[in-house]
Each structure stands twice: as C-alpha cells, then as structure tokens.
Amino acid sequence: MTQKEALTEYLLRLADSDMILGQRLCELCGKAPALEEEMALMNVALDLVGQARNWYEYAAELIDDGRDADKLAFRRDAHDYRNLLLTEQPNEDYAVTMGRQFFYDAWHYFTLKSLVNASDERVAGIAAKALKEVTYHLRRSSEWVKRLGDGTEESHRRMQDAVDILWRFTGELITPDETDRLMAEAGIGPDPEQLKEDWRGLVKEVLQEATLTPQPDDAWMYLGGKRGEHTEHLGFILAEMQFLQRAYPDATTW
Amino acid sequence: MPQHGDTDPRSAVDKLIASDRVPADARTDQLTEADIWAILDEVKDPEVPAVSVVELGIVRAVHWDGKELSVDVTPTYSGCPATELIEELIEEALRAAGFRNPRIKQVLTPAWTTDWITDEGREKLRAFGIAPPQGSASKRSLLGESEVITCPHCGSTHTERVSEFGSTACKALYRCKDCLEPFDYFKCI
Secondary structure, eight states: OOHHHHHHHHHHHHHHHHHHHHHHHHTTTTTOSSHHHHHHHHHHHHHHHHHHHHHHHHHHHHHOSSOOHHHHHHSOOGGGOOOOGGGGSOOOSHHHHHHHHHHHHHHHHHHHHHHTTOSSHHHHHHHHHHHHHHHHHHHHHHHHHHHHHTSOHHHHHHHHHHHHHHGGGTGGGGOOOHHHHHHHHTTSSOOHHHHHHHHHHHHHHHHHHTTOOOOOTTSOOOOOGGGTOOOTHHHHHHHHHTHHHHHSTTOSOO | OOOOOSSOOSOHHHHHHHHHSOOHHHHHTTOOHHHHHHHHTTOBOSSSTTSBTTTTTOEEEEEEOSSOEEEEEOOSSTTOTTHHHHHHHHHHHHHHTTOSSOEEEEOOSSOOOGGGSOHHHHHHHHHHTEEOOOSOOOHHHHHOSOOOOOOTTTOOSOEEEEESOOSSTTEEEEEETTTOOEEEEEOOO
C-alpha cells in the first residue's frame, strides 16, 4: 500500500463514519424525546455531515476518477463503506443513542486533536475546524452519560445496558490496522498506542463518575467496518440515504 | 449537496439588463479595496440578518489588482447550511457593483472563530436579541461550565442554559431568570 492509497483509505474512514453517524442521528428528526434534544441532535448531525463532506472532497481529489463528494457518499455500496461499526448501530433508547455518541465523540476528539498536527496541511485544516465542533459534542454526550448513569434506578439500568450492548463495537476504534500504522508513520494519523490510552482513560473516568461499569479491555470485539465488513444495519441505512441519488442518477437540481 | 449545471442560471431578462449596464471595467477600475469591503459589508448573514458577513468575520481577504477580484470566505461551521448561500449573495453583490467575474474562494485555515466577530457586530447581535459570544474562544470557554451569559433583553446575568444547541449550530439556547425571556447565545468557538 502506498502512502497515497493509505491516505485515501483513511480519509474515507473519517468521512464514512461521520456520514453514517450523521444519518443515524437524523432518523430522530421529528421524534426525539424533547425539543431541545432534537435541536442538539440535528446540529451534531449537521456538523458531522459537514465534516464528512470536507473529508470526501479531499478523498475525491486523491481518487481522481471523476467522482465528487456526492458520488462517494451516495453511490458506493456497503462493502465499499469504511465507517466504524459503532456508527451504524441503531438508535434504540436514548441511553444507547447517547452511549454510542459518547464512545464515538471520545475517539473523534482524540483523533482530531492529533490530526490538527498532521504533516498534511489539508488534513490539519479540516481537523482544526472539526475539533472545535467535536469538543462541544463530547462535552454534551459525556454529560448525558453521567446524568443517565448516575440518575434514577431505571436510567442507570438502561445506561449500563447501553454500555454492555455497545462495548463489543468499541474495540475497532482503538485497534490499529496497516492503514492506521502507515498514517501514523507518515506523521498524519494519531499514534495508535496513544489513542488507545487516551480513549480508555477518558471513557473510564466518565463511566466511573456515572457509576457505570465498563466491560474488560480484552472482551471479544467485532472488527471489520474499516475494511468494509459491516453489520446487517448498514445496508438499510444506505438504502434510505441513497434512494434519491440512485433513483435519479446525475440529476443536477433537486 | 446539489450541483449547478453549466448553464447560466440568470434569466434572459437579467442578461438583457446586464448588457445595458455601463461596461463593468469603467465602473470598477477606480474602486479601492476599501470600497470593496464596504460593498461586502452590505451583505447580511441570511440566518442573522442583523449583521454583515464582514462583521461576522466570514470574509477573510480581498485580493484586487484593478482587474481581477477574488474574495476569501470561510464557513462558520463545517456543516453550516448557509455557506453556499452566503457565497452566492457575495457574488451577487459584487456583480451588481459591476465586477464581471468575481472569484469566491473558500478557505478552511485558519478555522473561523467567534473572536473574529467585530465589536460593532457584537453590539448588533445583542440589539437583535442574540447574546454575543463572551470571552475568547480558548479551550476553557469551549469546555467551561461556568460562563456567565448576559441576557440581551434586560442585561441580567441571572441566566441559565436550556440547551447546548439552539436554532442553529452556532447558538445555544438560554433563558433569563429575571425577565423570563428565552434567548439565543452565540457560542464561543
């Protein structure tokens, strides 16, 4: 794998993860538990889709086969998608929605914090913008995990269930593969060991404050999203998300 | 993310009127950079029409050599849905002023910060009913819990946050405990 191939792959992972989580959050439009929560969720989704677009645009330039950001987002199939498995998991109850968000935000925050110093200026610029937004996301989702975890008996039970359900998808966030290693060596991606330490440190701190129990670090983990092996959920997300662009390919106005 | 086709989006009537105008060069070659900034200062933010794109710090630079004009703009948030509209409004204003082919260039670096909102812009936000960003966009204000936000209606500092996010990504929702009015707060980033 050349460095350019690795960078393209890495950009698609960032873009796809943002895009799919953004799409998941948008499913709550019109049916979030409270008006304020709905506004917040949609704003977070908007940030993520905007960031995805910035990453897709850069990836499209590197791929250079005539496809633009829209085509990368709306005309690739599930096996071409490189998003983290965590991001495609269903919303379920609000504890799961917020738990998923917190695990992702923690990973996203430390990843972007490192990408800000990337040797690739374009990556550093997009990351610097995204980091400001994601700092807010992380602050909000960690507050929710604490509030639900250290709340009523019912909210605690649900939040603990959410942690237990989602834990098996978190290993992928901090398990590096060849692409991750190449990016770290190129001075672009985060050092995998540092990322793992930072993510685990923050997650444990927040869960502890939330009176929640994490599962063991060596629990069995699902991996594969980063290489296009997805859970059954992604196909359904894409079917809805890509319908218009598939039904009316190359339409110039909607 | 719809894309425009290659066809000229202006109607035939627009083109006819444009052709009747004074030749663009004759009207613009005397203009200075300060004149161009003044033209841009007339372009209002579509979501907060009280302030201009210059006052918000969205226009980053103007490059003008008497013939070619290019304007650097930066989005406030990665996903701000007004970004494209703002670019179109800027281009429209420049064309109306006689510039034939103004170039609008989007720049991401350095990332937009609320620190770039001018003092005048902040005052206009407050008069519009939006509490302007308070303090500088240091990490402390991004993560800080104890910001004191002043009510734009009555000036009380006795306020509480209702939601981290308000009507747009750039705002949070607050409520004044004295005059009881809800208000938007322009978040520090």
